[in-house]
Amino acid sequence: MMKVYISVDIEGITGTTYWKECEQGNLQYEQPVLQMTKEALAAVQGALDAGADEILLRDAHNSAANIDMSVFPEQVRIIRGWSGDPYGMVERIDSTFDAVFFVGYHSPAGGDGNPLSHTMSTKPYHITINGVETSEFIMFSYAAASVGVPTTFLSGDEKLCEMGKDIHPGLHTVGVKKGFGGTTENLSPERSLKLIREQAAASLRQDLPAAKIKLPKHFDVKIVFRSHLDAYRKQFYPGMTMEDPHTLRFNTDVYYEVLRMLEFVIL
Ligand SMILES: [Zn+2]
Numbered sequence: 540m541m542k543v544y545i546s547v548d549i550e551g552i553t554g555t556t557y558w559k560e561c562e563q564g565n566l567q568y569e570q571p572v573l574q575m576t577k578e579a580l581a582a583v584q585g586a587l588d589a590g591a592d593e594i595l596l597r598d599a600h601n602s603a604a605n606i607d608m609s610v611f612p613e614q615v616r617i618i619r620g621w622s623g624d625p626y627g628m629v630e631r632i633d634s635t636f637d638a639v640f641f642v643g644y645h646s647p648a649g650g651d652g653n654p655l656s657h658t659m660s661t662k663p664y665h666i667t668i669n670g671v672e673t674s675e676f677i678m679f680s681y682a683a684a685s686v687g688v689p690t691t692f693l694s695g696d697e698k699l700c701e702m703g704k705d706i707h708p709g710l711h712t713v714g715v716k717k718g719f720g721g722t723t724e725n726l727s728p729e730r731s732l733k734l735i736r737e738q739a740a741a742s743l744r745q746d747l748p749a750a751k752i753k754l755p756k757h758f759d760v761k762i763v764f765r766s767h768l769d770a771y772r773k774q775f776y777p778g779m780t781m782e783d784p785h786t787l788r789f790n791t792d793v794y795y796e797v798l799r800m801l802e803f804v805i806l
Pocket of ligand 1: 548550599601
């Protein structure tokens with residue numbers, strides 16, 4: 540019995556380059572959201588090829604009501620919307636899952652790997668945990684690790700994929716695009732789908748327990764806000780210290796406290 544969790548964002552999907560392409564209600568959103576659905580489906584197909592029995596798919600962008608549910612086979616359940624649970628983009632993951640995939644993920648705030656680089660919102664200029672640049676991928680692959688689930692597959696911009704491999708030894712990646720300033724250089728959408736399906740499957744055909752990572756024993760989180768107004772307001776979160784008018788710092792041994800703090804402070 541193999542269970543796989545798949546979390547899907549849009550800024551690391553093949554093609555997306557402008558914010559308008561990622562926002563519901565725009566004409567320019569229609570093609571990217573179709574590709575988002577197709578890349579999610581390719582990851583699902585890869586998991587099924589490798590013998591997955593159950594898949595929990597998390598629409599994890601903006602309204603979290605982007606993906607067209609009608610294309611998915613019956614082994615898939617789909618989470619839509621936001622509850623406020625700090626597990627956020629991997630909400631309701633638990634130790635019964637064998638692996639987690641991240642599809643369509645993007646470079647972090649302060650990074651140059653994608654014109655749409657950010658971490659959770661555009662409020663942070665950048666965030667580090669123990670000195671490591673913190674992407675949404677790091678935040679939530681650590682969340683999965685905290686309940687004992689290995690991260691085996693990542694697709695998104697190439698720079699994020701490179702950063703991901705430094706953290707997760709068993710990670711299979713598909714870099715669907717490279718960012719150069721305001722431009723993206725993309726694979727053909729068909730090529731992305733083929734590679735995602737292949738690599739997602741290959742990522743499950745490994746010693747999965749060996750792909751688990753050990754989380755750090757302590758978390759030293761530094762958040763630099765673009766606006767000193769945000770930093771001032773958020774310094775009142777319990778346990779927070781202010782380093783300078785743009786910079787807050789938070790220390791804990793418990794990863795859940797990092798997730799909870801970020802949920803309240805950077806959104
Ligand atoms: Zn997003």
